[in-house]
Amino acid sequence: METPMVKIQSDNFSSSHVRVSLRVRPFLPQEIEKDGSKPASCISRLDQVGKEVTVHLKDQTTSRNECYKLDSFFGQEDRINLIFQKEVSSVIPGIFHGHNATVFAYGATGSGKTYTMQGTENELGLIPLAMSAILSLSKSMQSLVEISYYEVYMDRCYDLLEPKAKEIMPLDDMNGRVQLKGLSSVPVSSMDEFYEIYSIGVQRRKVAHTGLNDVSSRSHAVLVIAVRNGGVNGKLNLIDLAGNEDNKRTCNKRIRLQESAKINQSLFALSNVIYALNNNEPRIPFRESKLTRILQDSLGGDSRAFMIACLNPGSYQEAVHTVSLAARSRQIVNYFGSERRKEIPNETVDMEAKLRAWLESKGKTKSIQRMNGLCSPVRRTPTSLCYSKNLVFSRTSIKAKNAESLSVTTKGRKLFDSEAFISSYAKAANKNQKPETCIDRKMEDQTKCSDKMSERTQELDNSHQNVLSPIKPTSNELSDDNSTFFSVLDSKIPITPFSLASQSSKFETSSILLDKFKESLEEEYISFLNVASKEELMLLKGIGQKRAESILELRKSSPRPLKSLSDLEKIGLSTKQVQELFKRGARGIFT
Numbered sequence: 001m002e003t004p005m006v007k008i009q010s011d012n013f014s015s016s017h018v019r020v021s022l023r024v025r026p027f028l029p030q031e032i033e034k035d036g037s038k039p040a041s042c043i044s045r046l047d048q049v050g051k052e053v054t055v056h057l058k059d060q061t062t063s064r065n066e067c068y069k070l071d072s073f074f075g076q077e078d079r080i081n082l083i084f085q086k087e088v089s090s091v092i093p094g095i096f097h098g099h100n101a102t103v104f105a106y107g108a109t110g111s112g113k114t115y116t117m118q119g120t121e122n123e124l125g126l127i128p129l130a131m132s133a134i135l136s137l138s139k140s141m142q143s144l145v146e147i148s149y150y151e152v153y154m155d156r157c158y159d160l161l162e163p164k165a166k167e168i169m170p171l172d173d174m175n176g177r178v179q180l181k182g183l184s185s186v187p188v189s190s191m192d193e194f195y196e197i198y199s200i201g202v203q204r205r206k207v208a209h210t211g212l213n214d215v216s217s218r219s220h221a222v223l224v225i226a227v228r229n230g231g232v233n234g235k236l237n238l239i240d241l242a243g244n245e246d247n248k249r250t251c252n253k254r255i256r257l258q259e260s261a262k263i264n265q266s267l268f269a270l271s272n273v274i275y276a277l278n279n280n281e282p283r284i285p286f287r288e289s290k291l292t293r294i295l296q297d298s299l300g301g302d303s304r305a306f307m308i309a310c311l312n313p314g315s316y317q318e319a320v321h322t323v324s325l326a327a328r329s330r331q332i333v334n335y336f337g338s339e340r341r342k343e344i345p346n347e348t349v350d351m352e353a354k355l356r357a358w359l360e361s362k363g364k365t366k367s368i369q370r371m372n373g374l375c376s377p378v379r380r381t382p383t384s385l386c387y388s389k390n391l392v393f394s395r396t397s398i399k400a401k402n403a404e405s406l407s408v409t410t411k412g413r414k415l416f417d418s419e420a421f422i423s424s425y426a427k428a429a430n431k432n433q434k435p436e437t438c439i440d441r442k443m444e445d446q447t448k449c450s451d452k453m454s455e456r457t458q459e460l461d462n463s464h465q466n467v468l469s470p471i472k473p474t475s476n477e478l479s480d481d482n483s484t485f486f487s488v489l490d491s492k493i494p495i496t497p498f499s500l501a502s503q504s505s506k507f508e509t510s511s512i513l514l515d516k517f518k519e520s521l522e523e524e525y526i527s528f529l530n531v532a533s534k535e536e537l538m539l540l541k542g543i544g545q546k547r548a549e550s551i552l553e554l555r556k557s558s559p560r561p562l563k564s565l566s567d568l569e570k571i572g573l574s575t576k577q578v579q580e581l582f583k584r585g586a587r588g589i590f591t
């Protein structure tokens with residue numbers, strides 16, 4: 001097939017910014033009905049606003065829907081050449097000036113990653129298009145071009161062009177740059193030479209995986225095109241990432257489960273790195289996986305990177321999984337005021353998908369099982385919707401930090417305010433009901449919640465403020481003595497109706513009151529853990545730097561990952577430690 005003339009576009013990358021795009025492949029012949037009708041696509045709508053595109057995903061069977069923002073979108077009819085022209089060609093001149101660049105294809109198994117990167121006989125992929133562009137520039141600039149090809153499997157690197165080579169080791173050189181010790185490279189001066197060498201590597205990769213009785217890519221394949229232009233070296237990494245997998249649906253076992261955990265872990269690490277770069281975070285977690293460590297000199301700084309998230313249009317769950325991680329990678333967090341915040345469009349996020357991605361990345365399958373039990377489909381979406389708004393509210397609330405006190409004071413009210421709880425629970429117990437909080441409202445009807453979300457932001461703020469604003473206790477039961485409350489907190493200590501023995505009705509009221517109080521204190525504690533800064537977390541008794549960091553890391557997977565106390569087990573705590581932590585935290589309010 002003839003190589004087309006490659007036009008080089010102007011650079012649409014901002015400094016350190018990793019662009020993230022979505023590509024949807026067409027339905028395959030086997031996915032089309034016998035009568036020729038195509039299944040409905042999980043992409044229901046696209047909105048282009050300025051330089052961003054909002055992708056709306058819809059599950060045709062349950063009507064669940066989500067939307068995410070990305071840098072660009074390529075539909076079923078768009079050719080790979082268009083992706084190359086719009087997103088990749090602009091990075092190529094920089095390689096000749098010593099800038100590194102990376103292109104990743106990310107997505108579930110069978111979503112079209114290899115198709116997009118390698119192409120077919122009829123359509124060139126991003127790899128041959130990039131190679132061709134680099135070769136033509138190298139001729140005019142009289143520079144040398146070499147390629148290397150390796151794979152990262154189970155967090156280990158293997159050369160695909162030098163079969164006898166040992167494992168490749170990433171090592172830091174004297175300048176602090178990562179060198180891949182043992183990686184071979186082969187000079188290339190024409191497309192024919194390239195195809196000859198590259199196809200050997202592709203074949204080796206296939207053979208290696210046929211040995212594992214598997215046809216899908218379970219390793220990340222990295223093709224490096226290195227350019228030596230005078231005294232300047234630059235390179236382009238073209239990466240066909242291993243397919244992300246939902247272990248719950250694939251029922252992976254043993255080696256497959258381990259592979260899958262490693263794949264998901266490295267993909268999550270990659271997403272963390274991209275997120276950190278796009279948000280100008282001071283620390284970029286390159287060392288979280290072998291893949292990110294290898295790419296350290298090709299991401300960030302003056303490097304350029306582009307992630308293309310590939311999608312099978314027929315799988316809503318996969319789409320949510322892929323797009324949420326892709327969108328999370330590019331999400332740029334700006335801490336702006338409440339006025340601006342109201343302009344944020346209704347954006348729903350699948351917390352479960354994100355949390356699952358995080359858990360899988362950590363290989364925490366037990367937690368996933370437990371989570372599956374906890375999250376019923378009915379509960380999921382409204383929870384996600386309102387939690388995300390709740391987060392927006394709470395973030396504003398915790399801006400003002402009081403390092404002296406656990407109760408973080410902001411605009412004249414307290415977050416995690418015991419007094420307000422005591423008062424509102426005392427009132428509620430008399431009516432034998434729990435006072436309404438923003439958390440109760442999460443359980444509202446899904447559609448209502450979605451439609452009225454912007455209106456509800458203010459409402460939620462108000463309800464939260466009502467519960468949290470300092471009110472003097474009105475009930476005698478809880479005004480001074482917290483001992484009963486603490487015996488309720490400690491499940492091992494039976495509640496002894498000591499002073500209440502003679503007044504059974506008073507005891508019943510108190511008991512209901514305390515149950516509800518404990519329940520809601522737990523909810524508020526969890527809410528606090530979901531939004532507090534590291535410093536605020538460390539003010540809680542039992543939470544030191546390490547635990548605070550683990551909670552923050554968990555929060556990277558979703559804006560509100562903790563829904564109950566048992567979710568704290570996901571940061572590696574035992575059930576006993578969680579109970580102890582909560583008890584100490586709750587006691588801390590009163591001491």
Ligand SMILES: Nc1ncnc2c1ncn2[C@@H]1O[C@H](COP(=O)(O)OP(=O)(O)OP(=O)(O)O)[C@@H](O)[C@H]1O
Binds near residue numbers: 113
């Ligand atoms: N844009 C496209 N047009 C037509 N067919 C496509 C397109 N993208 C993918 N396909 C077809 O879809 C199937 C899966 O694609 P591909 O092998 O590229 O997926 P993948 O994401 O690389 O999967 P894996 O992770 O298992 O390697 C292949 O049969 C491929 O030919």
